[in-house]
Amino acid sequence: SSLPQEDPSSTITRFQEYLQINTAQPNPDYKKSTDFIVSQAKSISLESQTHEFVEGKPVVLLKWPGSDPSLPSILLNSHTDVVPSEHSKWNHHPFSAHIDGQGNIYARGSQDMKCVGLQYLEAIRKLKSSGFEPKRSVYLSFVPDEEIGGHTGAEKLAESDVFKNMNVGVVLDEGLASPTENYRLFFGERSPWWLVIKATGAPGHGAKLYDNSALENLFKSIESIRRFRASQFDLIKAGLKAEGEVISVNMAFLKAGTPSPTGFVMNLQPSEAAAGFDIRVPPSADPQSLEKRIAEEWAPASRNMTFELGQFKQKVSVYDDSGRPLLTAPDSSNPWWALLEEAIRKAGGKIGKPEIFPASTDARYFRLLGLPAIGFSPMVNTPILLHDHNEFLNQAEYLKGIDIYESIIKAYASYIPQGRANVSKDEL
Ligand SMILES: CSCC[C@H](NC=O)C(=O)O
Numbered sequence: 001s002s003l004p005q006e007d008p009s010s011t012i013t014r015f016q017e018y019l020q021i022n023t024a025q026p027n028p029d030y031k032k033s034t035d036f037i038v039s040q041a042k043s044i045s046l047e048s049q050t051h052e053f054v055e056g057k058p059v060v061l062l063k064w065p066g067s068d069p070s071l072p073s074i075l076l077n078s079h080t081d082v083v084p085s086e087h088s089k090w091n092h093h094p095f096s097a098h099i100d101g102q103g104n105i106y107a108r109g110s111q112d113m114k115c116v117g118l119q120y121l122e123a124i125r126k127l128k129s130s131g132f133e134p135k136r137s138v139y140l141s142f143v144p145d146e147e148i149g150g151h152t153g154a155e156k157l158a159e160s161d162v163f164k165n166m167n168v169g170v171v172l173d174e175g176l177a178s179p180t181e182n183y184r185l186f187f188g189e190r191s192p193w194w195l196v197i198k199a200t201g202a203p204g205h206g207a208k209l210y211d212n213s214a215l216e217n218l219f220k221s222i223e224s225i226r227r228f229r230a231s232q233f234d235l236i237k238a239g240l241k242a243e244g245e246v247i248s249v250n251m252a253f254l255k256a257g258t259p260s261p262t263g264f265v266m267n268l269q270p271s272e273a274a275a276g277f278d279i280r281v282p283p284s285a286d287p288q289s290l291e292k293r294i295a296e297e298w299a300p301a302s303r304n305m306t307f308e309l310g311q312f313k314q315k316v317s318v319y320d321d322s323g324r325p326l327l328t329a330p331d332s333s334n335p336w337w338a339l340l341e342e343a344i345r346k347a348g349g350k351i352g353k354p355e356i357f358p359a360s361t362d363a364r365y366f367r368l369l370g371l372p373a374i375g376f377s378p379m380v381n382t383p384i385l386l387h388d389h390n391e392f393l394n395q396a397e398y399l400k401g402i403d404i405y406e407s408i409i410k411a412y413a414s415y416i417p418q419g420r421a422n423v424s425k426d427e428l
């Protein structure tokens with residue numbers, strides 16, 4: 001065509017610009033990220049709207065209108081916030097978006113998930129300049145606060161009238177990098193249970209051996225929890241289960257001791273102790289039996305223990321009101337799944353087995369509405385560095401991901417279901 005070809009270096013510059021905006025929790029600069037996204041949208045003539053369902057928490061919605069408004073639309077979701085980082089432990093500052101000699105772009109959010117948000121936009125930029133016209137409307141949502149639960153972001157969007165009026169038929173959201181050459185697709189996710197167990201016991205002299213101290217009681221639980229953790233981890237190590245198919249348990253904090261000006265009193269056994277755990281429960285697990293295990297083995301009243309399960313237990317995440325796990329069909333019975341696979345292959349990509357996302361994403365809020373939602377972040381041959389130090393994405397991999405989305409958006413926006421729901425009168 002006679003249209004100007006996109007310069008890859010300016011594509012990378014735009015990615016760097018987005019990465020350089022400090023949207024780290026707990027004080028994300030949403031003003032800057034919103035301005036940036038809206039200006040990008042303008043530059044490719046997309047309609048944009050900013051909704052503050054919660055004050056100071058902007059949801060930016062972009063729309064590329066389809067030629068047939070009767071068809072359900074496509075929603076491409078991404079979150080604008082990132083997790084905090086320990087700047088001094090990085091080789092390059094996490095908001096520098098420094099590119100090293102191998103083309104690796106270092107930044108917090110380079111994998112999780114500013115890459116995806118901007119790749120959607122860049123793919124549309126390319127599709128527009130190629131003259132492609134969508135039949136279905138394509139929406140892009142840039143949502144805040146995924147990293148702190150999504151309650152002030154995607155959850156509000158999903159519950160809104162704005163969302164109803166979008167008539168969404170399918171949602172794409174984040175996945176994970178793949179260290180192999182296969183792209184990873186996620187059809188569900190684990191449910192987060194945040195558990196705090198507390199023990200009490202008699203205080204006493206640090207030199208005395210006695211039963212039932214708070215710390216001895218707590219440690220019996222920790223031993224039991226660690227045995228369980230190992231049993232789950234062994235299933236992964238043996239290759240019997242994938243990460244998203246076992247129950248993970250990791251200690252988040254340990255709290256005990258009697259403070260003193262120099263640290264802790266050493267010769268006093270404390271009367272209280274607590275530990276916190278991040279537990280992730282796959283849709284295939286039996287939540288009742290885990291709850292029973294917690295009550296009977298991990299925090300038994302008989303050992304002076306109590307427990308609290310945090311606000312994210314069960315229904316908030318991956319079960320609907322009747323307790324059914326929220327899973328998107330990962331096979332050809334779901335046309336969106338089949339189309340996605342086909343589009344990735346068409347763009348030269350290989351695909352691994354469908355997976356359960358090991359952590360949580362905003363996709364659960366859309367699955368709760370009964371919508372198909374697929375987790376996908378186009379990064380192969382890339383170490384999994386989300387929430388880690390020195391998070392990076394290679395620029396060639398980033399550009400390749402844009403081509404992949406170009407192929408996906410083209411397929412999704414053109415899709416007309418075969419078969420039909422109704423017959424016409426003259427066929428009777
Ligand atoms: C349970 S809300 C927190 C969401 C967060 N998401 C990605 O890391 C997670 O910890 O999985």
Ligand SMILES: [Zn+2]
Pocket residue numbers: 079112113146174
């Ligand atoms: Zn994320």
Ligand SMILES: [Zn+2]
Pocket residue numbers: 083112147386387
């Ligand atoms: Zn994250």
